Each structure stands twice: as C-alpha cells, then as structure tokens.
Amino acid sequence: MQREDYNLAFLLRYENVAWYENGKVRILDRRVYPYKIEFVECTNYMQVSEAIRDMVTQSAGPYTAVGMGMALAAYEAKHLKREDKLAFLNEAADKLAHSRPTTANRYGQITMKCVEKAEEALSLGLDPVQCIFELTIESLNRRYHTMEKAARYLVEQIPENGVVLTQCFGETIIGMMCRIANEQHKSIRFYHAETRPYLQGARLTASVCHEMGFDSTVISDNMIAYVLEKKDVDLFTSAADTIAMDGHIANKIGTFQIAILCKYFGIPYFVTGIPDIDKSSVKDIMIEERDAEMVLSMNGLKHTMEGVKGLYPSFDITPPHLISGIITDKGIFSPYDLHSYTKTAVEAFY
Template sequence: MVRMDNDMPFLLQYENVAWYDNGKVRILDRRVYPTEVRFVDCFTYQEVVKAIADMVTQSAGPYTAVGMGMALAAWQVRGKSESEQNAFLQQAAYDLAHARPTTANRYGQITYRCADLAAKALAEGKDPIEAIVESTVESLNRRYSTMQIVGDHLASLIPQGGTILTQCFGETIIGTVMRAARKQNKDFRVFCAETRPYLQGARLTSSCFAQMGFDTTVITDNMVAYSMEREHIDVFTSAADSIARDGHIANKIGTFQIAILAKYFGIPYYVTGVPDKDKHTKDDIVIEMRDPSQVLSYRDIPNTVEGVKAIYPSFDVVPPHLISGVVTDKGVYVPYTLDHYFDSDVKVFY
C-alpha cells in the first residue's frame, strides 16, 4: 500500500502518531515533545481511551489512535466466541469514540467502521486485527489525501513572501500546506501562538514548520494584537475540531479572541477542514471541560498559590461572521453557505 505520509515532518509520520504492533498500541507522548521523544505503550483499548483523554495525543492524532485501539481490542478478545468478540468490539467502539466528547462523532465513524470490518472478517474466518489495521492505514491515507487538497487551496490563499498566524496544532493541514507550498514554489513566514495550557502551538506546530525549513516564530497568546499590528500578519488560519453546517466552528480555546482581533485588523481568517454532516448548528457542538488543575500548573510545576481556582474549557465556538472562508477539499466556502458542501453525494472520512 502506498502511504501518504512521505515528506511529512516527524510528528506526522504514521508510526509517530499511534501504531498497533503485537498486542500493544504505541502512542507518541505529545505532552512532552520536543523536550523528550517518549512513547506511551497501551496494552488494552481502555488504556488507549485514557491516553486520548489525558492528551497523550490530540488534534488529529486520536483519529489514528482509536483505529489502532480497535485492533488492540480485537487482540484482547481473541480466542473468544464470535458473538463475544463482536459484543466486545462494539463496546470498544463506543468507549474509544467517546474518549473526548467534542469529536465523538468523528471518532465514531472510525471505530464503528472497524467493528463492522472485524465482524465481517470473523464471519469469513479471517483475522479481524489485520482487517482493522489495514482499514486504519487506509483511513489515514484518505485523510492525508483529502487534506492535501485542502492544503493546496490554503496555500493558494497565502501571498508569496507573506506571513501567516496559526493557532494550536492543525496536524495534517500543516504538513499538506507545506507540501503544497513547495509544489507552488511559495515561501512564507509563520507565527505560532503558543496555545496555553499545553503549548501545542509552541511545541508541535512550530516544530513541524521549523523542521521543514520555514521561517518560524513563536509568540505568547497575549502577543497576538501586537504581532498583527507590527509584524505584518497577512493570514490567520486554524484547523477546526468541529465545523457546523450553520458556519460556527469549534477550535482550541483562544481561537475566538484571535478571530476577533483578525477582524479588527482586517486580516482574513481561514478555517480548514471538512464540515460535520450531523452538526447543523452551534448547539450541536459540545464543549469539553477539562480538569482546571491543568491551568494552575505546567509539567507539575505550580503557577499559583494554593486556593486559586481555574477553569479550562477546551474549545471556543467561533461565529461565522468572523470567518473569511472555510477551506475544504471541495473549495473555499463562505461559512453561511456550508450546507452546499453536502449538495452532492460526498463520502467524508476521518
């Protein structure tokens, strides 16, 4: 099988996201990268669920992890009756899909497809683990291929020699827009908002751009207005964890305020991704509330005195009037027209 992770930075190589091998799933611990290159070994699918919930991997990483987690579930229940295996895999599909609530619909497309393929393999006397791993790699290839089209569209919106501002870690779109820029002989500077409290923008996004030779600068989250005014930002862009059909999008907390600043300074904001067919309005987007203690410290070093409280909503919902365009594999849509994305029979894979 031809893989689509060629010419991608370290973080986007399939084995460096999540990988099943002989009774375990190996997941790169993005919480400590690049300070340390460390992998977390999961020996049950339940440990994969916990790893996703604990942010060992995030952005698009869980799309790979849940598929590999389904292969691990099949390994856990090997040797049982066909009915027991199918029941176990259905439960695993649900549990893995709901590792994080905001993107449960997207994870579920992967996990239930894996469960169906496993049931078919069992009925035919074949190895369900092999079928699940193969399906997960095929899903990765489809996602990378689809996002390459998105990356091509986004690169065309970035001026030659211009400067873009990113938020959080857009994962696949980062790799594909860099490949597109090379193909188009286009160069640009990158400013990465650090993205508290996990610093994905500083640790992950900037690492990818710098490793691929782009002029990369990290700013703290409260330097955005200064940078937009004085550093000649041409485009603000982010991926989205959810894109509702009414044009609202959910992305890492902090995106909303950057979008407001972009509007103020007249800088276009382009969201990248594929709309969610089953999310019609912003009311269908569930905001995950994480442990507030993660705001009060970083890598176990307290930032506050005892008794200080915190909140930690994982995502912002950005309204469509702040979004210049939603860049998809079918082109760039005005956010109010996203329903037209589904006019034709389109199969969406994650």
C-alpha cells in the same frame, strides 16, 4: 499501498502518531515533544482511551489512535466466541469514541467502521485484528490525501513571502500546507500562537513548520494584537475540532479571540476541515471542560498559591461572521453556505 506521509515531519509519520503491533499500541507522547521523544505503550483499549483523554495525543492524532485501539480490542477478544467478540468490540467502539466529548462523533465514525470491518472479516474467515489495522492505515491515507486537497486551496490564499498566523496544532493540514508550499517553492513565514496551557502551537506546530524548512516564530497568546498590528500578517488559519452546518466552528480555546482581533485589523481567517454533517447548528457542539489544575501548573511546577482556582474549557466557538471561508477538499465555502458542500458526492473522510 502508497503511504501519504512522505516528505512530512517526524510528528506526522504514521508510526509516530499511533501504531498497533503485536498486541500493543504505541502512541507518541505529544505532551513532552519535542524536548523528549517518548512513546506511551498501551496493552488494552482502555489505556488507549485514557491516553486520548490525558492528551498524550490530540488534534487529529486520536483519529488514528482510536482505529489502532480497535485493532488492540480485537486482539484482546481473539479467544472469545463470535457473538461475545462482537459485543466486546461494540463496547470498545463506544468507549474509544467517547474518550473526548467534543469530537465523539468523529471518533465514532471510525470505531464503528472498525466493528463493521471485524464482522466482515469474521464472516470471511480472516483475522479481524489485521483487517482493522489495514482499515486504519486506509483511513490515515484517505485523511492525508483529502487534507492535501484542502491545503492546495489554502496555499493559494498565501502570497509569496506571505506571513501566516496559526493557532494550536492543525496536524494534517499544517503538514500538507508545508509540503505543498515546498513543492511550489513558495516562501512563507509563520507566527505560532503558543496555545496555553499545553503549548501545542509552540511545541507541535512550530516544530513541524521548522522541520519542514519554514521561518517559524512562537509568540505568547497575549501578543496577538501586537503581531497583527505590527508584523504584516497576511492571514490567520486554524483547523477546527467541529464545523457545524450553520457555520459555527469549535477549535482550541483562544481561537475566538484571535478571530475577533483579525476582524478588527481586516485580516482574513480561513478555517480548514470537513463540515460535520451530523451537527446542524451551534447547539450540537459540546464544549469539554478539563481539569483546572492544568492551568495552575506547567511541566509539574505549580505557579499559583493554594486555594487559587482555575478554569480550563478546551475549546471555544467562533461564529460565522468572523470567518472568511471554510477551506475543504472541494474548495472554499462561505460559512453561511456549507450545505453547498453536500450538493455533490461527499467522500468518506474518517
């Protein structure tokens, strides 16, 4: 099987996302990358779930981690009887899927496919651990290949010597956008919003774009209006943790305010991703609130007085009137017409 992570940055190579081997799952700790390259090693599926919840990996990383976590769960259950083994895997699938609430539907698609693959493997006398591992690699290949199609449509929107503003870490689309641009010898300059409180834009997106040869500049989250006004930005792009069918999208907190500023300055905002057919409207989007301590400190250093409170919603919701287009593997769709995406066959993504 040809792997789809060729010519991509270190952060996007399969073994550096999440990897199952010999009864363990190894996950690159993105909380400290790039100034440290460390891996968190999990010896049971609950530790994988905790790693996702604790943001050892995020963006699209958990899609891989839950699959590898299911391979680990199958390893944990290897001595159980068939019925008990499947019950254990179903429980693991539910726990892993609900590691983070906003994207539980996406994780669940992956984990339940792993259960189905394990059941099929047991019926055929095959090793469910290996079959789930191989399924996860197939899923990775499929997602990378699908987002490469979307990246081609995105790169078409960027002029030669264009200037692009990013938000948070879109992971696969960021890598594929850079790979396609390199293949086309297209010059792009990037401004990366730092994305407090975990700095994914500064540490992850900027690292990928820089490693892949692009001019990359990090800005703090309160510099957006200045940059849009003064630095000739051609477009703003982000991925989305959820794309509801009514055109509302949820993405890293701060995306909404950037979209408002882009509307004010007349700069297009393109969202990349696959519509969530199981989320009909904004009412189906759940916003995860995380530990406020993450806002009150950074890198272990507290920067507020005792008694000062914090607030940390992980995501915000951007309405369709602020979105210029949803870029998918099938082309660019109006956020008001996402049902057209389903008029032709929808290939499996997760």
